[in-house]
Amino acid sequence: MPTADAATRQAFAALEARSGARVGVVALDTGDGHAIGYHADERFAFASTNKVFIAAAVLDAATGSDLDEVVHYDRGDLLSYAPVTRPAVDTGLTVRQLVDAAVRSSDNTAANLLVERLGGVEAVSRWLRSTGDDVTDVSRTEPDLNTAVPGDRRDTTTPAQSATDLRAVLLGDVLDADDRALLLGSMRGTTTGDGTIRAGVDPAWTVADKTGTASYGVRNDVAVVTPPGRDPIVLVVMTSHPAPDAEPSDALVAEATRTAVERLGATTGG
Structure with missing residues (x-):
C-alpha cells in the first residue's frame, strides 16, 4: 500500500491548503517498486478516467474481427x-474507432456505446472484479456519473485502486x-x-494518460509516464472541491504531479 513520509504529507497538505481542494495521489516506480501515496485509500469520483477500463474490458472480450465491426x-x-x-x-x-474516441478524445457517446456493447454497467463491474x-x-453511464456528490459512493474509486488497475491493464x-x-497508443495521443x-513532468518523458472532469471541481488524470532509459511510473492524481460549482483545475493536477515526482525521487537524473 502506498505510504507517505512526513515531508510528503506536509507537501500535499500545503497544496490542499493553497487550493482549497482535496487531493489524492499515488505514484509507483515500477523499476524499484517504491511508491508514495496521499489520501490513497479515500474515495474520489473517477469521472472519465474510467473510460480506460471500459475500453480495456471491450478489448479483452473482442477478437480482431470484432474490432472491425461497424457500430451504428x-x-x-x-x-x-x-x-x-x-x-x-x-x-x-x-469498435476500434469507438475505443479510440472514448480514450483519446473522451467522447461520451463512444463510451456509452461501448458500455452498451459490454452489456451495461454491471458488465463493466464484473470485468473489474475479474x-x-x-x-x-x-453505477451509471455518461453524463450522470459526473454528479460527484461528496459521500456518494457511486462511480468512485481510490487512487490506490486506480493505480493498481492501470498497472495491470497497461x-x-x-x-x-x-x-x-x-490502448496505450490512444492514451499517448490523448487530446484532453x-x-x-x-x-507536471519533464517534456522528454513519454505520457499515456486519461483525464476526467466532473462537478465539485473534480479534475483527475491517470497515467503511465516513462522517463528516457527508465522503467515506467504509474501516476494517479485525483482532485475535488467542496462546492458543486467549483472550477476544475488543470494547474492543480500539474502541481500535484510535480510534487509526486519530486517526492518519489523520479527526476530525469535520478
Whole structure:
C-alpha cells in the first residue's frame, strides 16, 4: 500500500491548503517498486478516467474481427460531448474507432456505446472484479456519473485502486500485447491532458494518460509516464472541491504531479 513520509504529507497538505481542494495521489516506480501515496485509500469520483477500463474490458472480450465491426447509432444516442461520434453519426464507427474516441478524445457517446456493447454497467463491474478490483463502484453511464456528490459512493474509486488497475491493464497481462498497444497508443495521443500530468513532468518523458472532469471541481488524470532509459511510473492524481460549482483545475493536477515526482525521487537524473 502506498505510504507517505512526513515531508510528503506536509507537501500535499500545503497544496490542499493553497487550493482549497482535496487531493489524492499515488505514484509507483515500477523499476524499484517504491511508491508514495496521499489520501490513497479515500474515495474520489473517477469521472472519465474510467473510460480506460471500459475500453480495456471491450478489448479483452473482442477478437480482431470484432474490432472491425461497424457500430451504428442515431442522433438520439448523441450526448452533448461527442466530438468524434457526432460527425460520424450517418456512417457509424468501428469498435476500434469507438475505443479510440472514448480514450483519446473522451467522447461520451463512444463510451456509452461501448458500455452498451459490454452489456451495461454491471458488465463493466464484473470485468473489474475479474481483475481483482473489489473497490471501484461503476453505477451509471455518461453524463450522470459526473454528479460527484461528496459521500456518494457511486462511480468512485481510490487512487490506490486506480493505480493498481492501470498497472495491470497497461503494464501487466490483463490484456494481450496487441490490445495493450492499441490502448496505450490512444492514451499517448490523448487530446484532453496537455495541462495536467503532461504539464507536471519533464517534456522528454513519454505520457499515456486519461483525464476526467466532473462537478465539485473534480479534475483527475491517470497515467503511465516513462522517463528516457527508465522503467515506467504509474501516476494517479485525483482532485475535488467542496462546492458543486467549483472550477476544475488543470494547474492543480500539474502541481500535484510535480510534487509526486519530486517526492518519489523520479527526476530525469535520478
